[in-house]
Amino acid sequence: MNPVIPSSHYLLLDEQLSLDTILDNMYHQISIFKNHKLFKSGDINFELEFRLRNKYTNIDINDFVKCMSCRYHEYLFKENKTTRYRIIYESSYPANINEDQNINLENEEENKKEKEKEEENIEKKKKISKLYTYVDTNSEKEITETLNGKIEFTKKMTLMTAYYFVYKIVLSIETNLDVSDIISFLDNSLVETEKGCNKKIKSNKGLNILQFITPTIKYRKSYILHKDVRIYVTKYxxxxxxxxxxxxNINHERSDMINIVHDIMLLLDCSNFVLDYLFYLLPNFEFQKPITPSMDTIFDIADDLVKNTFFVAAKTDGLRLLVIITNHLMFSVSGNFDVEYIDCINSDLHLVFDCEFVNDDFIPFDILYHNVDLRLKSYKERIAILDSISFDSFNNKFKRKKIRKCGNYSDLQNFIENELENENKNLVPNDGIIITDGASTYTLQSIIPFDSHRVEHIRIYKIKTRNTVDLRFDGRYFYAKQHSIKKSNLKLTLAEFKKICLKYHQHKKLNRDKNKMKEKKIPFIIEFDLDKGVFVKKRKDKWTSTSLNTFNSIVLASFQKINIEIFSPDSNTLMRKYHNRIKQNILNEYKGNLLDIGSGNGEDIHKWKHFRKIACIEPDNVKLKNLNERINKSDIKNRITIYPNTIQNIKLKDSFNIATCFFAINDFNYSDVESMLNHISQNINEILVVLFMDNSLFNGDIDSPCIKYRQCIDTHKNKFLESLDKES
Structure with missing residues (x-):
């Protein structure tokens, strides 16, 4: 894999044509030449060659040619960009490359490489070994010996050049020229002069150029596959x-030709090209990371989600992968940009899916490329494109999951109650939900490389069944990326820590055994449950830990007890949060002295910090105990006075800017309300606020056993009514 993602080559790439299209274009060019009136089949040969591109394959073929190869001298003269002359002379077989002093098998710089580089070279040799085995198995015979003593003088003109994955495809016409002058010239080109020096002898004007060309010594092995397909392996x-x-066999059967080209390519490491092509299709690509929202975020985004339409899907607990489909081939790309070949398909498509990989199935939840870059399209548009694609031609490699379009939170609740259970029946492990704004794009950055413009419109959120994080453990400390995480932040017991240490030492022993085989060191990543403070499992499918920002957001979600249960009809979490936001907004409008009637367990203390003096009214003994505990831990405890009685039985001396009675009015009857109003009427300077229900849920007054609730907020202006009748 490239040390830098991507390599500099991706900027020079063009859209890749299918091999069928490339061959059609080349055969069409051959047809044009053959139909020309000056064409003479006896003088011209067509050549069609697939050459591995060294910048993507970079193979070392010493194992092919180190012995029993053919050694020859090659003179090469380029007349122009498309035409060249080549002379092959002094061919000898067999030649042993190890005995030749003019060619270095090993680059001196490679001897100074570090151990990590040596391991990469070992991996390359494994792939070359596979290539050698393929050639040895599929060749009908080796024809290297036929090059012995060969003399060749040819003129070659390139007609077409194309690039396909790691291949450069060249169509050319080759004309054999008279070698008699070449033989005479080369046999007599070096003669000893009177001074003992070598001097070139001019044979004729056409060969004068050879005086200025130094021949290249090359070593070659040649093989014939079936139907006269040839393999040439050359080292120089x-x-x-x-x-x-x-x-x-220029008209070799098309399907057979494509199979040979693909088989050889897939034996090698073509990941560099796949990554470059990915960044050609999707410049500045980054995996989109869903956000774990806080309670405040959930309420802040609610209106926009409903307005834009949002989508909900099960959060699949799998390995995050991209799937690139191009020219009949499918590849996967991991979050670490490791590339794996998947399969060959019949359809010639150009697609990039964002998927989860579970139980040998790719589960697509987004599409990023479909003939064009889709990342700046809205999620609503991308899902429509994803739904329009037929997955029948993908050899059963994909499994679709339900992505539900929602217009309100009731749709979300229905999905959680019904669809999640259905997904689990399909043996797809899920650990929460993903909520995506229908207007959300995929990327923050512009698709133009190095452009500073950013599109701030990514809204994708994950809410899990349990709040877990992936952490790296080194035997002593936990890490989110490179940031150390304190054990106290994990609520980690000694028993759980010992369990993790045991798993780590087992992993370390296994990794040490693998290192003896020169394999890459694997970090120890664990999944940890923040809700319960317990080890979940070792993440064999993950190579990196959670980022610090993600860790902090999940810690907050765990503290606020955010999970998919908050959307259950039986849960009052969202309702309580909504009520708290209303209370906070009301209290923020006032300052000075506060009278809080029915303070309960003291859960509103953090909302009182800007008040100078606070009086708490609470008659219940159990709630008083909790209230006192909270006040004693508070920074404003010296500003708070507790009255352990009902408001009807208290004589207030101080005056207050605001009096509040939040969700305590249900404990009052008519006489209690009248008594309360009489007690506080002389002590309230500005306003009394009584909360009991979200008024937008009701169209009129509400009767209860002890009191009649009247609407007291203008729903159009969202303001308290200026005048209320005495029964309100």
């Missing part, structure tokens, strides 16, 4: 060259 200087030559 520090370069390697691998060619598939269809020249002797």
């Amino acid at each position: 200087e520090d370069k390697s060259q691998f060619e598939i030559d269809f020249s002797r």
